[in-house]
Amino acid sequence: MKKVFVILCCALLCVNLYALPFDSIESEMKARIDKSMKIVKTNKDSKIMADEIFALFDFMFDYELMAKLSLSKEYNNLDNRQKEMFVSYYKKSLQQNFASKLELYKDNTIEVVGGEQIKENRYNLTASIVIDGALSYIIFKFYPKNNDWLIYDVDIIGISVVQTYRSQFADILKSSGIDGVFDRLKSGELFAEE
């Protein structure tokens, strides 16, 4: 299971400060992944490392869209303030998960394998990671926004992060409504923890 989280965190390492034009997705991703791997190997405090890595990758992810998709149709029922809060907590949840697993990445390497435009407005970039001798894959899913491309989901060993959140949120919404979702996001219990 360690493998799962290593890959999840590696995926989050790839957050970019800027959006990408289509032609530079692969090269930009490669460069930033390499930089982030160097940060991981510096043995700094994990909180500091996490901040540095997020500073590198942050704006490559469309958190707002990811949060919206994760909450599905319920997102439209939120008022603007709630939406803002939700996106903020959602992002924090992802980052917390990432920071808590940073120790696990030290001995691993992520390499960009290549990308594929699966349809006009979708591009999947595949990266590989070797954990304990086994090769696994991470797929970054991009979509075009204002002439740039942003990540709206990541598949880790074939499992969609957004889909996992959707499943969790749908169940919490059913049992304890949107307040329950906020409570769980604040508590940091969501998504995969080892």
Add this chain to the structure above:
Amino acid sequence: MQKNNFLSLIFSGVINHYRLTLLLCLSIFLFFLFFAFRISIDASSESLVYDDNQNYKTYENIVQNYQGSDFLLLAYTPKSGDVFSKDSIAFIEELLQKISKLDAVQSTLSIANAPLLKSIKDFSLQDNIKANANILSPQIDINLAKEEILNNPFFKENIISEDSKTAGIVVFLKSGFDYSHTIDEIKKIKNSYKDEMYIGGVPLIVDDIVYYIKSDLLVYTLLLGLILAVVMWLFFRNLSFVILSIVVCIFTLVISSGIFALLGYKITIVSSNYISILFVVNISLIIHLIVSYLENIKKYKNADKKRLILITALQKTTPSFYAVATTMIGFLGLMFANIMPIVHLGVVMAIGVLVALIFTFVVFMSFMMLVRIPREVEFVSLGLRILEFSSNIAINNKLRIYFVAFLCVVFSVYGIRYLSVENSFINYFKSGSEIKEGLLVIDENLGGTIPLEVIVKFATNETKDSINDEFESEFEELAKEDKYFFSEEKLRIAKKIHEYFLENEYAGSILSLHSVSLLLEELGLKPDGFTFSFLYDNLDESLKSQLFYPYANIQQDELRFVVRILDSSSSLKRDEFIKQVKLELANILESENVSFEVNGLMVLYNDLLQSLISSQVDTLLFVMLIIFVLFVLVFRSFKLAIIAFVANMIPLCVVFGILGISGISLDIMTATIAAISLGMGVDHAIHYIHRYKEEIKTNSKETAIRNSHKSIGNAMYYTAVVIIIGFLTMTSSSFVPTIYFGIITSAVMILMLISSLILLPRMLLIK
């Protein structure tokens, strides 16, 4: 008169052409004998269901949708008290090697070959998984292995008892095999060791029931035949009558069994007593004919043999016909049960008693022509004193008789309120028997015996008000992929239901998707949707078929919970328990968007019993009404019909009252007693009143009663004695329902005889 002429013509034909008749009978006998040997016995759960049972359809779907297989359980309690000692493990391994070689064995699971995931010291989880180790692997830390086995939700109460003193060996069986041979082989292997070992599991129960039914069929046929011969000899001291009785009984049995086989019916736990019942009906008919014949020899001193036989046959036609008709009605009442084996029993017995009536008369007439019966033959009235005594009581103790009858009614009403029905497999077998001991050890130490299953079906997700957005559609499509089946909602519901059963005092082993969650927790992993999706997407098929397929069906959008219920629990009231489980699950799942069904063998057998009881209650009134109408027809008097009716109902109710108070529960076999014994028991009253009506033509009421006791009383007494002895032979069975059936029916018959000899004549004296 016309009827008598017609019958007289037929009977004369039989008597005049008795050799031809016997030859014809022999041909019919041989024809049915051919089929009678093909009759088969079926004790499987499938044999006990009725066609339109929704629960059975669900059960079939479960079998089809989930990869479940039959299994046997072996329990091993080493004398050293340590199942994890080297010797114990080596012993289990040796046992596994022998069992695995058997044809019908698919796989085995025990502490000796259970896969261990965290018992190699200083190995990561991945390395542990890669090592594919079990307790016998050299690198295993035995203490870690012990701890892992005791805490693994799939092993606990399956292959290891909670006190860790008993190890279980689960033997999974291949489908499509006849397990009988495999069970015999496993028993042989088990018996070749001196250590304390037990065997259990539903296939074993089924196999042992079949064995008991088979041996009972053989024993009863021989024993009843022997008893019949002895009793007939004691009564009549004439070899011809003994042979006649046996010939008639064997004849009817073979023809009825042939019909059973020809109709494609199988003998089941419910219908296995048909031989005893047919014997009894036959004996009753033949004794009445013989007694009447002997009376006629005395009465018509100058009549020749042909005439005597004809007179006897004609005299007994009406009471015998009505006696058989009431018995048939009793059995036809079983047809309302909607349960195939019960319906089959009803059909076959209704046909069987009709065959018995026809052929008893035909064989009696032609056989009597064949043999030489000395005219001076004197039957020994063993019960003369009893008959005289009972006629005196009936005549002289009006108030006492009515008072006792009143007390019986009060007692019955009180007792019947406590009547219960239960279907405990463990209690099917005698205490001290090998199977019962094995079932008890496994039930108490290795997680129960009888499977109860819960299927939770998730409602189809609404799509009509979903956001019509490309991203939304993309994720909705993605959610349909198998790996995303394990949503948080499903895991939460699985946990709720699993924990509900954990709290239930009657639930033993519980396996469900939540067991996988517990296993993941044991391994230090968070059991959430992501982990499940990941595992489902990455595990190989063999692991998936152990962890997921038995508990989740993605195509059907269902979860399955397999619970084994503690069959040996004395406080378990199965029907109430199932109802309570349904009610409590409905409460637990009230706010969820799911439907659920409670199923499994426990539900199927309970359905069977409840359906049997409700149909018996529903139709008993109908049977009683028809019998009453028959009484009116045969006696041509409402008063006599009511008297006969009351005289039969009181003893029947008393027996059920006794059952209620003594706490003996009715089961699948004994539940049919009411209808069967009512049908058989009323024969006494029919014969008695028929005779009484003859006597009253020329005598006072008291003399008519005394004469009836002396004449027909003899036949009734003999019949009852043979019937009671016949049913009491059932107590030699190792199958407890058969023993109860024998005792209860004998009790009904004794009370009905007493009632027919005391209460019935007393009521006939009413002016």
